[in-house]
Amino acid sequence: MAVAIVRAVEAVSSVVLGKEEQIRLAVACMIARGHLLIEDLPGMGKTTLAHALAKVFSLDYRRVQFTSDMLPADILGVSVFDPERREFHLRQGPVFTQLLLADEINRATPKTQGALLEAMEERQVTLDGETRTLPEPFFVIATQNPITQAGTFPLPESQLDRFLMRISLGYPSAETERELLAGSDRRDQALSMKPVLGVAELMQSMAQVEKVHASPDLIDYIQRLMAHSRNSGLFTAGLSPRAGLGLLRAARAWALLAGNDYVTPEDVQVVLGPVTAHRLQGSAGGGPESSTRQLLESVPVVRRH
Amino acid sequence: MARLYQVPHHAFMWLLLAVLMATLPHLMRAPGWMMVVVPVLLCWRFLVQRGRLRMPGKIIRATLMVVAVLATLYSYGTLLGPEAGVALLVVAFALKTLEMFRLRDAYVVIILACFVLATTFLFNRDPLTTVYVGVVLVLVMAALVGINHAQSGASSWGHLRLGGALVLQALPLMMVLFVLVPRFPPLWNMQLNPERARTGMSDSMAPGEISNLSRSAEPAFRVEFEGEVPPPALRYWRGLTYSWFDGRRWSQAAPQHTARLEYVRFPDEATPPWYASLLSARGEPEWRYRVIMERTGRQWLYALSVPFTDKSGVGVARDKRLVSRFEIDSTFDYRVESYRFPVAVEGLEEWERQLNVSLPSSGNLRTRRLAEQWHQEAGSDRAFIDRLLRWFNEEPFFYTLEPPLLAEDTVDDFIFRSRRGFCEHYSSAFAFMLRAAGIPARIVAGYQGGELNRLGNHLMVRQYDAHVWVEAWLPAQGWVEFDPTAAVAPSRVEFGLDQALSDFGEQAGGFGANLRRNPLFSRLSHMTDYMDFVWSKWVLGYNQDSQFEILSRLLGQVNPQRIAVALVLAGGGVVLLVLGWVLWRSRTPGLSWWQKEHGRMLRLLNNRGVPLTQGTSPQGMVDAVAVSYPSAARLLQDWQRCYEHMAYRRPGQDPELLRRQLVLLRRKAAVAMRGAPRLMDKEA
Structure with missing residues (x-):
């Protein structure tokens, strides 16, 4: 498929x-x-x-x-x-x-x-x-x-x-x-x-997207991205839960397109910009793309502590 | 008039409840008018908050205050002293709530509430009161939180929780301060109402007084033995002796003998001959124990015969008992060693002999004649005493808490007519007969028995264990104790008062005694007694001496510098502990092994100078290594695949295998990167 x-x-x-x-x-x-x-x-x-x-x-x-x-x-x-x-x-x-x-x-x-x-x-x-x-x-x-x-x-x-x-x-x-x-x-x-x-x-294929596996580690990564968008002060307003759900769905679809039945952090990173850029407003000025890049770079993919 | 400060609703309810509960223990002791006035004032304040009433004006407030002062003066006769002072404080405190115009006034009420709470301990220091004060303190804190968090919109339960947390967090620090802050002897002596403060044995005895004491189940003292606990028949706790008989009342000594200098020997005084002979004759102590005594307001202490102690301020009296230099007005504890002297080691001074055979010049003639006659028949003092005891045992004498009233010649009337009596009747008659026969004899007053509490392995002696017995001078043996009550009712000594009375068909103390016989209640009372014991021993009994003892064990040497350092260290430690606990509570769940492994790989790459950002994904790590260390790229690729299996794929692979592979690949990568120069270095 x-x-x-x-x-x-x-x-x-x-x-x-x-x-x-x-x-x-x-x-x-x-x-x-x-x-x-x-x-x-x-x-x-x-x-x-x-x-x-x-x-x-x-x-x-x-x-x-x-x-x-x-x-x-x-x-x-x-x-x-x-x-x-x-x-x-x-x-x-x-x-x-x-x-x-x-x-x-x-x-x-x-x-x-x-x-x-x-x-x-x-x-x-x-x-x-x-x-x-x-x-x-x-x-x-x-x-x-x-x-x-x-x-x-x-x-x-x-x-x-x-x-x-x-x-x-x-x-x-x-x-x-x-x-x-x-x-x-x-x-x-x-x-x-x-x-x-x-x-x-x-x-x-739409039904298949739903079945793509998202492991607890990955969910944790998305959660930390969401939390960082809200707490870091990078943005005037953080991402909504709807944005989080959308991010996970988009990452699943991207994984499916790549031929995988599981989501990797790379999938999330690829779709993060398109999914979130139009919902975020950088608090320090600068374009939305640079804000999401900042978000990506400051949230560790794997929990450190 | 300035705008009225409105206490936030949540805070107000806690504040009013705290005020009510802080005053409650005082109201129970206070004169009747306060029981009415204080609740009425608080109700008034409540209705003001509800908007039903207005705050009283200046004139009404001033009038109320003057009336309160006068009423206190009228009830107590003074405004000074703890009782009157606290009563005045409580009324003024209730009045202050009607004066909360500003935020500042609310703070004053809160501080006053803490102060009124603290005064509770002037009158009552048992564990239950302490818990009660703690609970009210939480309420006060909740009110304080409520006043400060007016805007936060948290519920009143939230305030209460926060208040409770504040108090709980303060507890460890409080304990450190309790143990370490130096204790000073009181700067002034709190003179509580002397009549009410005196309990237990008095310095004289008339028929009916001991039996009155026997109706009380109040604790007298507790004893903690080092080693063996003596059997019930040996538990005679001497408190004092009565040597002077005026025909009805036995008292300590005739007026002309009280001032004898050598009578009591305190540790820092010169050693009189009688004390020296006792010291030189004593062998190994028979019992070693610690007595924790309740407040009595008197100077004599209780111990088994013959007691010695090294407690400062406590001396040994010539009649083999312990005497404190000051009146015991708070919980008091002392260590005792008791020795047995099988033969007379000290002589009987002539004044002492005369005192102990003296009888009123008239009265009780029948008894005197009977004693003289029997003494002649018996031939020796010892035989005479044995005959008397046998006689008490065989004749129909009754042991009772409610003896009939006796006529003027109390001994005659008792021996020949009523024959119903309590220990004071038997001891009095016995000592009288010995003296009538010319044998020196005196009454010993104290307690007999005590209940063994298995929980603390300590003896609990209560007021109903109060007892008197007799001591007679036998030339070869010295002072020998005899218990005529034991001859009449042997079970009194073996099993205690309840059993002895029921042997004679009588029930002691009504309801209370019935409860005591209930096994469930008795277990419960053992538990509360144990709690009380621990409390008295470690909290109330923690005074200058025991602090010095504990501190020198903890610090090696007690000096201000060491105490200061210990205070800072322990206080800081407690603060760190509380902080650590708070952090630990909000900690994130621990890392899984593969997350830790990922961290190790990240550190390795960082050390090797691979350019990575916070957000580099595992695939990104592979790509970065492929640029910096092409030779290690394959290993990183494999590592990343294993990691992906563990962290992101559906579970399927054997985790143990993956783990070993991850570790192996990381080590190989480390080696490969060490061997190969970085690509970028080469370019540079």
Whole structure:
């Protein structure tokens, strides 16, 4: 099974060039049942990556381009009156899908963001007093521009917390850049990709993630990381228990991708940045990445006393 | 008026309870009006806290105080002395609670509570009181915590727990101070009410007085023997002798003889001839023991005949008993060696002989005649005494706690009519008859018997063991003890008062004695007695002398420098112990062997200069070694795999095998790294 997942990673890599690490993280995030936030400047391949992921797992997906005049109904759906049958019926919004691409989520107003984020957490939508469950699996891959861009509504911490991981792609290397320029349009390539994995297999690997062994020593390491984030004074606010659970789940998924049935501290260290960077604010200034690196370096992997 | 300080609710309840409990032991002794006034004042304060009443104004407070002073003056006749002083303190203390306007006043109440608590020990020092004071102290501390933690929102139980912890943590330090801080003799003498303070045997005896004493189960003294404990029949504890008889009352000596200088010999005085002859004739001591005596307010001490002691301030009297230079007004302990003298070693002075045969010039004529007649018939003193004892034994004499009242000629009336009496009646009649026959005789007063407590292996002598017997001068043997009571009721000596009385169809002491016969109660009372014994011996009996003894055993030599050093060391030790305990309580669980092994590997790599940070994972260690020491990389890789098996994988491999491999690989890696120069060094 792990092999199939690895093939999926390879397939996506053939479209999104030179970003194998990020792709693995994205896949790990999905099989850990987490939502993914891709943050980067426009034109870095965020949407292409999202398309490719949807295609490769043959997921039913919709894409929503967020704008500042969008309303919650534009995402969740709306009740319309059917004059023939003389009753209201729900026209489902784009959220009723297996994979939702929320492009440039920080361009929408907080109200609309809130509607989506609630659906992400509860995996259900309540419309006109009627609760509807979202399809299974349900992923949100949101992309956003860095908040320094004009005309954006930054996501508040509480909503950032709903995303299991945040990754950014970054500029391609020189070689990748040349390859990119020589090849055909990446977006078209992504859209024409063949599925590698069925939904059932994806669900199976999600179930497998839960079974990856996390030893007491490893749990202890994660606990000490959490405690250090709260007590060291490195951050204005420490990591929440939800972040801790997410970290363990992400590490399990990463271990599974690496072909192991147990989690090692290295797995934790790899996913720590993507899982926690967007939840932490360094108290001494400095970027979130440098804060998590500091966290990693100051917590001993093995208890010393 | 300044804004009223509101004691935090939690703290207030503890504070009021502490005030009530601190005053309670005093209220039990205090005059009736205080029993009413103090609770009423505290209720008032309670209602103020509840908002039902207001604090009294200045005039009311001043009036209350004046009335309290006058009432105390009226009840005690004075404001000085411990009893009146403490009574005044307690009322003023209760009044102070109605004056808590500021935070400062609350602190004053807390400090006063501690002081009032301390005064409890002026009147009562038994273990139960001490525990009680400890409990109230915890309450006071809880109130103090509550006042200071008003904002923390901890519950009142939390305050109580913290208060208790504070007191408990102070205990070891208290013990160090108790043992080490030098004890001084009291700077002033606490004169408690002298009448109430005197207990036990008095310096004279009239019919009915000993039997009254026999109704009390209060402890008189305890004895701890070194070696063998004497059998019941030999447990005659001499306290004093009565040589003067005025027809009804026996007392210590005639007025003209009391001032005899050679009568008592104290250790630091010159040796009179009678003492010297006793000293030179004594052989091996028959009994060695330590007596721990309750407060009596009198000077005489109790011991088996013939006692010697090296206790300072205690002398031996000519009538073979121990006398203290001062009145015994607190628990007192002394070591005694008792010797037996089979023959007379000291002579009988003429004044002594006259004193001990003298009788009132008139009265009790029938008895006198009978004694003279029998003495002539018997032929010798010894035969006469034997006949008398036999007579007491065979004639229908009754042993009873409730003898009938006697007519003016008490001895005649007793011997020829009532024939019902307690030890004082028999001894009095016996001594009278001996004197009437011209044999020097006197009454010995003290205690007979004592209950052996197996827990402490000590004898407990209680007031109901009070006894008097007779001592007669026989020219060859000297003073010889005879017990006419034993002739009447032999079981008194063998089995104690209860048994003797029940032999004569009487029950001693009603309810109390019935309880004493209950085996469960008797075991319980043995336990409490043992506790009391240990308490008196080690806590109350810990005075200047025993401190010196213990300190010289601990320090070798007692001088201020050594005591200071010991205080600092022991105090510091206690603080460290408490600190260590607190740290130990909050310690993290110990490391597993593989975590320790990981630590060793980390130290090895650090020593070899492999660049590592705190957060380097085992795989990171492998990578770092691969850079610094390529030759050891394989070993590190294997080590890491083993470690992963132990720490992170599902258990499956044999831990013992993994352990050996880990150790082996680490040693090999150490060797490999020592042999190979570091890659970086080469580059440099």
